[in-house]
Amino acid sequence: MAKGSVAVVGAGLAGLSAALELADAGFDVEVFERSRLLGGKATSFTVGDAEIDNGQHVYLGCCSEFLDFVGRVGMSSELYLQERFEVLMLRRGDRPSLLRARSWPAPYHLLPALLGYRYLGWPAKLQVARGIAEARRRNGAKGSFADWLRRHGQGEEARRAFWEPFLVPALNAPLEDVSADSALFVISTAFAESPRSACIGFSRVPLARIAEEAARRAGGVHLRSAVTGPLVEDGAVRGVCLSDGRKVRADFVVLAVPPRTLARLLGDPARFGLGRLEEFRSEPIVDVHLWYDRAELGVDFVALLDSPVQWVFQKAPGYLCCSLSAAGELVSRPEGELVELCERELSAALPSLSRARLRRGVATRDPEATFVPAPGLRRPGPRTRDPALFIAGAWTDTGWPATMESAVRSGRTAARAIVSRTEVS
Numbered sequence: 001m002a003k004g005s006v007a008v009v010g011a012g013l014a015g016l017s018a019a020l021e022l023a024d025a026g027f028d029v030e031v032f033e034r035s036r037l038l039g040g041k042a043t044s045f046t047v048g049d050a051e052i053d054n055g056q057h058v059y060l061g062c063c064s065e066f067l068d069f070v071g072r073v074g075m076s077s078e079l080y081l082q083e084r085f086e087v088l089m090l091r092r093g094d095r096p097s098l099l100r101a102r103s104w105p106a107p108y109h110l111l112p113a114l115l116g117y118r119y120l121g122w123p124a125k126l127q128v129a130r131g132i133a134e135a136r137r138r139n140g141a142k143g144s145f146a147d148w149l150r151r152h153g154q155g156e157e158a159r160r161a162f163w164e165p166f167l168v169p170a171l172n173a174p175l176e177d178v179s180a181d182s183a184l185f186v187i188s189t190a191f192a193e194s195p196r197s198a199c200i201g202f203s204r205v206p207l208a209r210i211a212e213e214a215a216r217r218a219g220g221v222h223l224r225s226a227v228t229g230p231l232v233e234d235g236a237v238r239g240v241c242l243s244d245g246r247k248v249r250a251d252f253v254v255l256a257v258p259p260r261t262l263a264r265l266l267g268d269p270a271r272f273g274l275g276r277l278e279e280f281r282s283e284p285i286v287d288v289h290l291w292y293d294r295a296e297l298g299v300d301f302v303a304l305l306d307s308p309v310q311w312v313f314q315k316a317p318g319y320l321c322c323s324l325s326a327a328g329e330l331v332s333r334p335e336g337e338l339v340e341l342c343e344r345e346l347s348a349a350l351p352s353l354s355r356a357r358l359r360r361g362v363a364t365r366d367p368e369a370t371f372v373p374a375p376g377l378r379r380p381g382p383r384t385r386d387p388a389l390f391i392a393g394a395w396t397d398t399g400w401p402a403t404m405e406s407a408v409r410s411g412r413t414a415a416r417a418i419v420s421r422t423e424v425s
């Protein structure tokens, strides 16, 4: 017999990981998803004759819960993860420089990469090495990461050639807007934990395949089924209300949606012990997908310095995907302009592309790709004041920035909170 019934709202990674965990623990789970697609912000769809991700997603070796989740849905073989940290850095008008770690104990594994990095002079190399060592202490740093860099003697060169290319995409925000605490978390977790933690990985299959497999194992998933709010009777949550008027009863509800959507669904979040949800700031990401008659990077991806395009991925022969994190006003530019911008940036950094002909360009953009709390605002945990209502989402309090790793952690934490509630009662 099932341990109880759970309605999960949202089939992003948070909702799906909660659903999977609960199904494995013996609950009857139904997932309600507003869209026709699975995966939420980590999804894919067809454009013309190509299936593309809504945006290039990467993870690191330290994203243990995400990697475990994909393993549990039987898709590990579709994930690529570097054996050791290695990135080809490019700067227009300059020779490429390869950052390659050694298999030495962390953080010394990065030392040879840093020493050989030609875009940093000796003083800047020393600054970065010192910065990584300092970051390991964390010490509850206050203020922005940009302030932290200034306070810790990191000059312009170190900032432009090292901290920006890695930290802006990792946290999807300009360094002035990133809290020192979250940046130091990323540096200490990725660069200083183990040689494997900074290794970069990506899915070899469209992202929706992972979500589809998770949904298949999690139980009933209803697409195009928008929830309008929890079903509240006698002052207690008893299930969810759907936009088509149906009411679905459940012992527990997990709302795995973005913060502003959550505020809308709850109507009066304060009643559930949740406040200031509209004060979570969203950051956009733009991706520009370019199909050339021929275009070979020679590696899986490269990082571009001093460019709004931070990373370029070789998705297939002739198909390059440009990733523009912390995209700011670029998110509202017309597609043609974005395609032109990326084509220009790529030809400047990759002279071999000047002989290639662009066949087609498509821009995908998400103005709310990630969320950060306003200064002084705490991210909520999974529990609410109602014993049957739980929340999840990459933006909630997982200790991680809003990433796939955070989404999976939040979903699993919400699921475990439900399991422990049934064990107590």
Ligand SMILES: Cc1cc2nc3c(=O)[nH]c(=O)nc-3n(C[C@H](O)[C@H](O)[C@H](O)COP(=O)(O)OP(=O)(O)OC[C@H]3O[C@@H](n4cnc5c(N)ncnc54)[C@H](O)[C@@H]3O)c2cc1C
Binding pocket: 009, 010, 011, 012, 013, 014, 015, 032, 033, 034, 035, 039, 040, 041, 042, 054, 055, 056, 057, 058, 059, 225, 226, 227, 228, 256, 257, 258, 261, 265, 285, 286, 287, 365, 366, 368, 369, 370, 392, 393, 394, 395, 402, 403, 404, 405, 407
């Ligand atoms: C372009 C882009 C690039 C990114 N790159 C990276 C990266 O490289 N690495 C990384 O780790 N992270 C990356 N991220 C962030 C990562 O994708 C997200 O943090 C994570 O997927 C969020 O998962 P989630 O389940 O918390 O939320 P979501 O994915 O937003 O899921 C919420 C779901 O709820 C559904 N929903 C909303 N309202 C309702 C309703 N009323 N009823 C029913 N369903 C509803 C939505 O349709 C959605 O499917 C990127 C995001 C974007 C957009």
